[in-house]
Structures are given as C-alpha cells and as structure tokens.
Amino acid sequence: xxHRSHVxxxxxxxxxxxxxxxxxxxxxxxxxRRIEAYTPFPVEGLPxxxxxxxxxxxxxxxxxxxxxxxxxxxxxxxxxxxxxxxxIGGRPLNSWPAFIPVTFELTVLGASLSAVFGxxxxxxxxxxxxxxxxxxxxxxxxxSDRFFLCIEARDPKFHISEAARFLQSLHAxxxxxxxxx
Amino acid sequence: xxxxxxxxxxxxxxxxxPVLEPGHTYASVTDKISAIVLTRPTSFGxxxxxxxxxxxxxxxxxxxxxxxxxxxxxxxxxxPIGWGFAIVNFVWWIGIGHAGTLISAILFLLxxxxxxxxxxxxxxxxxxxxxxxxxxxxxHTGRPWMAFYMFPYPSTMGLWPQFRSPLIWDVFAVSTYGxxxxxFWFVGxxxxxxxxxxxxxxxxxxxxxxxxxxGWRGSARHWHRYQSAYLLLAGLATPLVLSVHTxxxxxxxxxxxxxxxxxxxxxxxxxGAIYSGFAMVLTIAIPLRKAYDLEDFITMRHLENMxxxxxxxxxxxxxxxxxxxxxxxxxxxxxxxxxxNQRLHGPYNHFYFALILCNILAPQILWSHKARxxxxxxxxxxxxxxxxxxxxxxxxxxxxxxxxFTPSAWGRYSATFWDYATFAGTIGLFVMLLFLFVRVMxxxxxxxxxxxxxxxxxxxx
Numbered sequence: 300x301x302h303r304s305h306v307x308x309x310x311x312x313x314x315x316x317x318x319x320x321x322x323x324x325x326x327x328x329x330x331x332r333r334i335e336a337y338t339p340f341p342v343e344g345l346p347x348x349x350x351x352x353x354x355x356x357x358x359x360x361x362x363x364x365x366x367x368x369x370x371x372x373x374x375x376x377x378x379x380x381x382x383x384x385x386x387i388g389g390r391p392l393n394s395w396p397a398f399i400p401v402t403f404e405l406t407v408l409g410a411s412l413s414a415v416f417g418x419x420x421x422x423x424x425x426x427x428x429x430x431x432x433x434x435x436x437x438x439x440x441x442x443s444d445r446f447f448l449c450i451e452a453r454d455p456k457f458h459i460s461e462a463a464r465f466l467q468s469l470h471a472x473x474x475x476x477x478x479x480x
Numbered sequence: 481x482x483x484x485x486x487x488x489x490x491x492x493x494x495x496x497x498p499v500l501e502p503g504h505t506y507a508s509v510t511d512k513i514s515a516i517v518l519t520r521p522t523s524f525g526x527x528x529x530x531x532x533x534x535x536x537x538x539x540x541x542x543x544x545x546x547x548x549x550x551x552x553x554x555x556x557x558x559x560p561i562g563w564g565f566a567i568v569n570f571v572w573w574i575g576i577g578h579a580g581t582l583i584s585a586i587l588f589l590l591x592x593x594x595x596x597x598x599x600x601x602x603x604x605x606x607x608x609x610x611x612x613x614x615x616x617x618x619x620h621t622g623r624p625w626m627a628f629y630m631f632p633y634p635s636t637m638g639l640w641p642q643f644r645s646p647l648i649w650d651v652f653a654v655s656t657y658g659x660x661x662x663x664f665w666f667v668g669x670x671x672x673x674x675x676x677x678x679x680x681x682x683x684x685x686x687x688x689x690x691x692x693x694x695g696w697r698g699s700a701r702h703w704h705r706y707q708s709a710y711l712l713l714a715g716l717a718t719p720l721v722l723s724v725h726t727x728x729x730x731x732x733x734x735x736x737x738x739x740x741x742x743x744x745x746x747x748x749x750x751x752g753a754i755y756s757g758f759a760m761v762l763t764i765a766i767p768l769r770k771a772y773d774l775e776d777f778i779t780m781r782h783l784e785n786m787x788x789x790x791x792x793x794x795x796x797x798x799x800x801x802x803x804x805x806x807x808x809x810x811x812x813x814x815x816x817x818x819x820x821n822q823r824l825h826g827p828y829n830h831f832y833f834a835l836i837l838c839n840i841l842a843p844q845i846l847w848s849h850k851a852r853x854x855x856x857x858x859x860x861x862x863x864x865x866x867x868x869x870x871x872x873x874x875x876x877x878x879x880x881x882x883x884x885f886t887p888s889a890w891g892r893y894s895a896t897f898w899d900y901a902t903f904a905g906t907i908g909l910f911v912m913l914l915f916l917f918v919r920v921m922x923x924x925x926x927x928x929x930x931x932x933x934x935x936x937x938x939x940x941x
Contacts, residue, residue, distance in 0.1 A: 316934060336700040339506060340671070340930040346704045356708040364716075378632060378640035397644035400727055404652040407720045411660045411713055415667055418709035422702045425694035432697070441698050442675040444506035444930075 307430035307479035308333075308451040309462040310437060311471035316342045319446035322469040323348040326448065329465060333454035337431070337447040359417035360410050367409020372402040430479045449477065499594045500932050501776035509777075509929040513922050514679050516772050522919070525771065530915045536908020543901040544619065552622045554898045560891045561881045565899040566620035568873040569906065571728055572756070573613035574654065575749075575869065577661070578721050579757020580606030584664060585717035588710075593935070594785050596928045597777040601768065601917070602761050603665040608913040609760070610658045612906040617650070619902075646730040653727040660720055664713050667706070670696050671927040725753045732876065738815040739880035742807060748800030755793035755839075756869035758786050762862035764914065766855055768923065777924055784852045790865065791846040797872075798840045815885055822883045823875065827892065832875050838868025 313319045319336060326334055327350065336345055372395075379385075380392035419425070431437050431449065441447055448471075450462045459476065466474045547554060557564040580602040587595035618624045630651045632641055641648045673693035680686045696702070729749035732740035762783065769778040808816035823832045842864050845851045852858070878893050917923070 337698045338700065338703065339510075339675075339698055340927045340934070341703040341707050342700075342934075345700050349700055351701060351704050354705045354708055356705050357712060360709075360712050360716075374632065375643040379643055383638055383640055394644055400646075400649040400723070400730070401643055401652045403723055404649075404656040404720075404727075407716050407723075408656045408659060411663055411716050414709045414712045414716070415663045418667075418705045419694070421705050422699075424696065424702075427690070427695050429695060429697055438678055442671070442678045442696075443510045 305479055306452045306459055307477040308449045308454075308457070309459060309466060310431065310434055310447050310449040310475055310477050311466035311469065312436055312440070312473040313446040313448065313470075314472055316345075316446055318470065319448060320344060320348055322448050322466070322471070325469055326450065326465070330456050331450050331454050331462075333451040333457070335449050335451065337437070337441050337449065339442055339444060339446070342446075355421060356414060356418050359421075360414040363413025363417070364406050364410030366413075368402055368406035370409070371405030372398055375401060430477050433478050433480065434475050436473055436475070445472070452479075498779060498936070499596065499781050500929070500936055501779060502936075504776065504929075504933055506930045506933055509933060510675060510679075510926055513777075513924050513926045513929065514675055516918065517676060517920060517922055518679055518681065518685070520772075523771070526915065526919065530912065533908045533912035533915055536905055537912050539901055540905025540909060543898050543905055544615075546898060547619060547902070548624070552620070554896065556893055556895045556899055558891070560884065560889050561878065561893040563620075563877045563881060564893060565895050565903055566616045567731075568870065568877050569903050570613050570616035570620075571749075571873045572870045573609045573616070573906065573910075574657075574728060575725060575753035575756045576760045576866075577606040577609035577613065577657075577757065578725060578750070578753035579761050580604070580609070581657075581661060581664075581717050581721040582754055582757065583761070584668070585714040585721065588714045589718060593932060594782055596932050597774075597924045598761065598765060598782055598786075599928075600665075600668065600921075600925045601764060601914075601923045603661065603668065604914065604917045604921070604923075605757075605760060605764060606661045607658070607665060608910050608917075609757075610654065610661060611913070612910050614654060614658065615906060617654075646727065646734045649727045650731060653724045657720060657724045660713070660717055664717055667710055667713060668925055668928075669921065670694065670706075671698065672922045672925060674698065675926050676922065722750055725750045737880045737884055738813075738819045739804075739808075739876065742804065744800055744803050744807070748797065748804075751793045751796035751800065752869060752872060755790060755797055756866060758790045758793065759862040759865035759869070762786050762790070762858055763866065766859045766862075768918065772918070772923070774924065777929065780853055783855065783858055784849075787846050787852040787858055787861075790862075791843055794839065794843040794846075794865070801836070801840065819880065819883060822879055826879060826883065828875065828879050828882070831871050832879070835868055835871040835875055838864050839872060842868070 311322065313322060316338065319338065319342065323334070323336055323345065327348070334349070336342075336349060338345065375398040376393055376395075379394070379398075384392050386392075431441075431447075436445070437447055448466070450457060450466065452459075463474050463476070555564060555566070557566075580599075583595050583602040584599040584606075588599070618627050621627055630641055630648060641651075670693060673689050674696035677686055677689040677693045680689055726746040726749070729745040733742060733745040735741060765778055765783070765786070769775050805820055808820045823829065842861060845857070845861070882891050882893055884890070
C-alpha cells in the first residue's frame, strides 16, 4: 500500500483514435473504472466510450445568461425609474423597449463569461502541473499526434503490474508507470 | 494557380476541391503550423512589414497626442458635421471585425469544414479591428479621460447613464463584443498553446506558452466540457454579432436626420459588415498563405468560398442601396427626396459614384469561376470592396449631415491632415498586431486541423 502512494497510474500510448477507442472499451469491460483518455483533439464517441454523462457547462451558462439579463434589465429600471427619475415630457420612466439592447448584450456577456470560466473551473484549470507530465512521451506527444489511456491508481482494481500487462495486451505502443511526485 | 485551376472547371470535380490537401497526418499539420511560431527564422519581409506598420503606429501616437493637447478642433469636424472621420472609421472597423465572428461562430454552427483553417486568424482580425474601432468613439468624445462616464458606476452625483440612448447601447454592444470575441479566440487557442508549450525549445517560451495553456493536457473529460463551452460560445456569438451592427446602425436610424431614419438600416448594416469583413479576410489570407507556404491548408476552395460569400452579401448591400432610394422616392417626403438628389448631384456625388462602382459593379465579376480562382484579382477586388465600404459610411455620415432640413444649417466637410494621420495610424496598428500575431500564435488552429485530418482520412477509407 505504501508503494501505491507514489504511483499516479499506468499510461499507455496508442497511434490512432480507433485504437484508443477500442482500448477504452476493453478496459471498461475488464472492470476498470478510474480511467482517463488523453487526445490531441476531441475524438468523436470517446465521452460515450468512457461513460461520461452530460456535463454542467450548459446549466452554468444558462444561469449566467439569466443573471446577466435580469440583472441588466432591473439595473436599468432601478437607475432610470428609482435612483434618478427624470420626467422628460411625461414619458414613462420604465421605458422598457429602450432597455432591451443593453439587456440583450448583458445576457450574452453573462452567459459567455460563465461558459468559459465555468468550463475552466469544472476542469480544475489552471493546473500548472500534473503527474502525467512526468512521462516523457506524454509531454512530447499528447498534444501532437498520440493518444493516451491512463488507468489511475485510485481505481479499486488497480495493481501496477497487472494494469501494465493488461494495457500491453491492447497493442499499446508504449506503457509506462506514472510517478506522483 | 499551381494547384491546377484549369482541371477544376467542371462542377463535379470542383466539389471535390479539398479543404485540406491530401497526405497530411496529425504530426505533419502540427509540425507545419507550430514551426511558423517556434522554429522558422524571422524573415526579411516580416521585418520590413513590421517596421513600416510600427512607423505608422508611431504616427498614430503623435496624432493622438496632438489631439489630446489641442482638442478635436484639429480635425475637419464642426457643426453641423460633428461626426466626420471618427464615426466613419469606427463603423468601418467594427464592420470588418464581423466576418471573423461569422466565420468562427456561424460557420461552426452550420458545420462548414472549410472554416477550420481560416477561423483563427479571422478571429484575431476581429479582435484587432475592434481594438481599432474602439479608439474612435473614445477620442471623438473630445475628453477621452472622462469616458468612464458612459459606464454605470456609483458616482457621488448619483447620476446614471442614459440607457435610452443608442450611444450607450453602443458602449455595451461594443464592449460585450470585444470581450466575447476575446474569450472565443482564447478558448480556441488553449489546446494549441499546450502544443506550443510541449514543442517549445527554449525556457522562456515554455514558461510563457505553459502559463497561457493553464496546464491543458487533452483529457477526455476536459475536451467534453470544452466542446460544450465552445458550442455555446458559438451559439451566443451568432446573435451577438448581428446585434452589434444593429446597435451601430441604431446610432443613425434612431436619429431623424434624412437618410438615416430608415428601418432598413439594421439588416443592411449587418450585410455590409460581413461584406467588408470577408474582403478583409481575403486581404489577409492571400499574402499569409503565400508568405508562410500555407497553400495546403488555405486552399483555392477557401478563397472561392469567401469570394462567393462576398458576392452574396454584396448583393444584399446592393438591395439595401436600391431600397434606400426607392423608399425615399416612394415616401414623397421632400427632405428624403432632396437627399437622393444630393447623393446624385450634390458636392459629394463623386464619393457616391465611387461607392457604387466599388461595392456594386466591381464585385459582379465574381459570378465567373475564373475570376474567383484568380488569386491576384481576388486580392485587388478585396481592397476595392474595403474602400467601397469605407465610402459607404462616408456617404451616409457626411452627405446627410451637410444637407439636413434647413439651408441655413447646411455645411461642408473636408478632412484635415490629422484625420488622415489618425485613420492611417489605426490601419498601421491593425497590420502591426497581425504581424505580431502570426509570429507568436498559431495562425491556424492546430487541434481543429487534426480533427480535419481525422475526418478526411475517414472519408477516403
């Protein structure tokens, strides 16, 4: 058990997205649950193969958009009708059609900011270091032309040599241990 | 062109003109695009171009310093022509930016593969154009250091901005547009910044790109959320881009000045914006693909498609011009009729005829496939359209303001040296930022090109 605390997992390298998808399916069939794939571009079908459910980015975006829009409208209402009401020729203070352009812009602004920062927060980014960067081939190829699959040490079924042997059997190009420092 | 334009004349074969030349792999697109930033030596042409642009930016700083010292009296504006070059240039620049958002957001939603190799620098173009545009209303206030008055902040006087004014809508529209464009561009860049981090050879580059990449490692869970966020941003940017030029057109349409007070302005301004933006994308793409040997990625298919978008939006603009005239005549309103007369026979009619020549007559050559695949001709035409769209805004601003309701309020307008220096200076700023951009950031999205490689290799299987 003590040995395990220094190991983040075992990572395997594949040459193409089809090989990776195949390996992900086999790994899940073999009962591993704490696994993660790393690809140089979003691979179609990979979230499904990994069993990922719908993410929360759309919900955060909706909340941000509603907050921006409602906040924008009622702020204009408050500023024009309550904080500093000005009677100009008896026109209504709550001239809501004139508030729509700013309301719209603030809806888009709120939604966009929450989409981006929500995505980064859910992804736990910025995160300057990650154990996988200790693997030389990962640091060199994961953002370029190779596809990686990692079985993490926190998987209940994880055993370092077994996991490595299992990944070898999936025709991985390289299999390496990931040190957690 | 060297890629064999004569054989691609039949429509059957033309459909097969690739968006990516065959034979590329994940590694080869990564190498080729990242090399422009990381390993390629700075060329002599780049230094010359950058120096010229930088010199023009210095002229801009002198023009701005003189403006702040003396006030807007150094420009040609005076009552009744309070708007002049500053607003003409503002509308021109913000319009140019729109094509970048159109390419990155609307073509993304429509699943157009040909957008992939042009979206990155088109988005950069948007950002730089918005930066240039933003300068003008700011300095046109006369006291740019008081510009914060336009933002709602709790002042000691308890005053708030006039939210019923199109000029305040403009502040919100343009600042939202700038922010969302920056977010969209940056989110698209994150995976590529990680690529540059991993391939950089020197420590400073690793640290800078590494910091900007924020530790991106291409995890499938990250990509999953990333794709959601990107799709949502595209969906948000699409109505945004339409709203921005709509709001810009409200600056005119809400006023009662003849020639401005028309309901056709919003759609016709949006079409004009996309028209001039695509012209600017062509103006940039054609030298860029030549200088950095990117003909494999920015193929004739891209240039031809952009030419077709230009032709289509140009026709919408022509429709707008026609209906402006028609409605003026049909309304029988004497001020509107007089404006038509002044456009055709007034002191600025040569601008109007030049505008018709540049924006309506010249682009009709794009009906011909031969013209659309002639790179030199496209380049010249893109410049002509840029000039035409600038003239359009000049005609709208100056002719209407010099000839409003009473002859006693008529006037004349001519720009001064400082007007031209400021305008040229922003063009220099735009070009300089583009020169810097192609040297420090990948001008084509590497991650999306890999996706394109994956998709095209599947088609061949």
